[in-house]
Amino acid sequence: xxxxxxxxxxxxxxxxxxxxxxxxxxxxxxxxxxxxxxxxxxxxxxxxxxxxxxxxxxxxxxxxxxxxxxxxxxxxxxxxxxxxxxxxxxxxxxxxxxxxxxxxxxxxxxxxxxxxxxxxxxxxxxxxxxxxxxxxxxxxxxxxxxxxxxxxxxxxxxxxxxxxxxxxxxxxxxx
Numbered sequence: 001x002x003x004x005x006x007x008x009x010x011x012x013x014x015x016x017x018x019x020x021x022x023x024x025x026x027x028x029x030x031x032x033x034x035x036x037x038x039x040x041x042x043x044x045x046x047x048x049x050x051x052x053x054x055x056x057x058x059x060x061x062x063x064x065x066x067x068x069x070x071x072x073x074x075x076x077x078x079x080x081x082x083x084x085x086x087x088x089x090x091x092x093x094x095x096x097x098x099x100x101x102x103x104x105x106x107x108x109x110x111x112x113x114x115x116x117x118x119x120x121x122x123x124x125x126x127x128x129x130x131x132x133x134x135x136x137x138x139x140x141x142x143x144x145x146x147x148x149x150x151x152x153x154x155x156x157x158x159x160x161x162x163x164x165x166x167x168x169x170x171x172x173x174x175x
Contacts, residue, residue, distance in 0.1 A: 010056035046132035127163035130156035
């Protein structure tokens, strides 16, 4: 691993998202923002999650550091976002995502220690997008337990676990 890779544009995007999120989530309360601003913040975090990978491939700047840094920063930022917005989620959604993220982190550590690589699937990307939409819908609809957004959240969480099971299968069963 080469330290100069930290200064590649995709890795700067990743680290920038991490530091911006840490600042935002530790220095501001969600009550300081309007619903539309919160949705914009969530959307920007979700979009930046993809942009670093797109930039890395387009500029041919895929690095060993980036393949480790990106998923680690993604998990940290996502968990920070989850805790920051915890009061607007139903408990089942919050704990469902939290448990899944812990399991994914454990699986990721296993993959890193075994020097295996797992290619991100399109289904995984769809699962992440669905979860980010669910988070936005909970922000928009906070407090209303009777809505289509609630059903969307249930569906998204189930799909998100399905994606985790797909990765589990690729790591442990399909060799």
